[in-house]
Amino acid sequence: xxxxxxxxxxxxxxxxxxxxxxxxxxxxxxxxxxxxxxxxxxxxxxxxxxxxxxxxxxxxxxxxxxxxxxxxxxxxxxxxxxxxxxxxxxxxxxxxxxxxxxxxxxxxxxxxxxxxxxxxxxxxxxxxxxxxxxxxxxxxxxxxxxxxxxxxxxxxxxxxxxxxxxxx
Numbered sequence: 001x002x003x004x005x006x007x008x009x010x011x012x013x014x015x016x017x018x019x020x021x022x023x024x025x026x027x028x029x030x031x032x033x034x035x036x037x038x039x040x041x042x043x044x045x046x047x048x049x050x051x052x053x054x055x056x057x058x059x060x061x062x063x064x065x066x067x068x069x070x071x072x073x074x075x076x077x078x079x080x081x082x083x084x085x086x087x088x089x090x091x092x093x094x095x096x097x098x099x100x101x102x103x104x105x106x107x108x109x110x111x112x113x114x115x116x117x118x119x120x121x122x123x124x125x126x127x128x129x130x131x132x133x134x135x136x137x138x139x140x141x142x143x144x145x146x147x148x149x150x151x152x153x154x155x156x157x158x159x160x161x162x163x164x165x166x167x168x
């Protein structure tokens with residue numbers, strides 16, 4: 001569970017830090033976690049390559065098809081539920097996507113559903129070290145939310161960050 005929390009922290013911090021990529025702010029997530037009483041991270045398998053386009057598309061499109069069709073999990077990956085948040089009629093479930101043999105998530109999946117309207121959306125939060133094209137796709141996705149939907153999504157992501165802080 002600790003590794004999922006670190007992955008969540010990396011992904012969710014990316015929401016606010018990616019916009020400041022041109023600034024002089026430096027965040028060394030791996031160093032911060034290496035000194036948490038667990039020893040050095042030198043023996044850990046840390047994936048620093050970011051989310052791939054294939055992984056992004058899988059979470060935003062393929063996963064829904066997989067679930068609806070009753071198919072098996074994408075080979076080479078695990079997807080683990082770690083948090084749920086309700087905001088009015090809106091429900092958000094948070095999952096960590098991990099590559100096989102890797103300790104930390106390569107992306108976060110948010111399944112957003114409006115119970116009143118039936119609206120269902122699959123949102124991929126890329127790994128912090130992902131290419132700008134994936135961040136642009138993510139940004140374009142969240143820009144489609146407005147009003148109560150945008151507030152609920154922001155609140156859900158904030159609560160997921162608080163979940164991380166509480167459990168870390």
